[in-house]
Amino acid sequence: xxxxxxxxxxVDETRRPVGFPKEVYADFTWQVENEAELRYNINxxxxxFVGQHCMIVPKxxxxxxxxxxxxxxxxxxxxxxxxxxxxxxxxxIVGEMPTVGADGTSQLIDGTKVRxx
Numbered sequence: 001x002x003x004x005x006x007x008x009x010x011v012d013e014t015r016r017p018v019g020f021p022k023e024v025y026a027d028f029t030w031q032v033e034n035e036a037e038l039r040y041n042i043n044x045x046x047x048x049f050v051g052q053h054c055m056i057v058p059k060x061x062x063x064x065x066x067x068x069x070x071x072x073x074x075x076x077x078x079x080x081x082x083x084x085x086x087x088x089x090x091x092x093i094v095g096e097m098p099t100v101g102a103d104g105t106s107q108l109i110d111g112t113k114v115r116x117x
Contacts, residue, residue: 001032001033001092002029002092003029003038003092003093004028004029004093005030005041005088005090006025006027006028006088006089006090007046007055007088008024008086008089009023009025009078009086010022010083011078011083011084012081015081015082016082024083025057026045026049026055026056028045029093038090042090049080049086053079054078054079054080055078055080055083055086057076057078058074058075058076059074059075059076060074
């Protein structure tokens with residue numbers, strides 16, 4: 001089963017710079033065998049945020065980054081001192097999730113190429 005999980009960092013109004021969003025987002029997809037494994041992944045990612053004392057999020061938090069084409073120069077580090085709390089939204093993904101093939105293109109598990117819309 002595939003799941004999409006959005007971690008929402010709620011920005012402290014007393015520390016929010018002018019023009020900075022009220023919420024920031026970090027999006028992940030996981031393939032898991034059961035809900036216990038999903039909870040484990042969510043807890044482990046939460047530990048990463050705490051251990052690094054930050055959330056690394058897209059600069060434009062209104063858009064979800066395409067997971068197969070990460071844009072490392074379009075991210076921003078938000079220190080946890082600016083965040084009051086982090087919540088999650090979890091959605092089950094129905095269907096097969098594409099992966100990146102050796103040639104860098106999207107493909108299904110059986111090797112079928114995925115064509116963009």
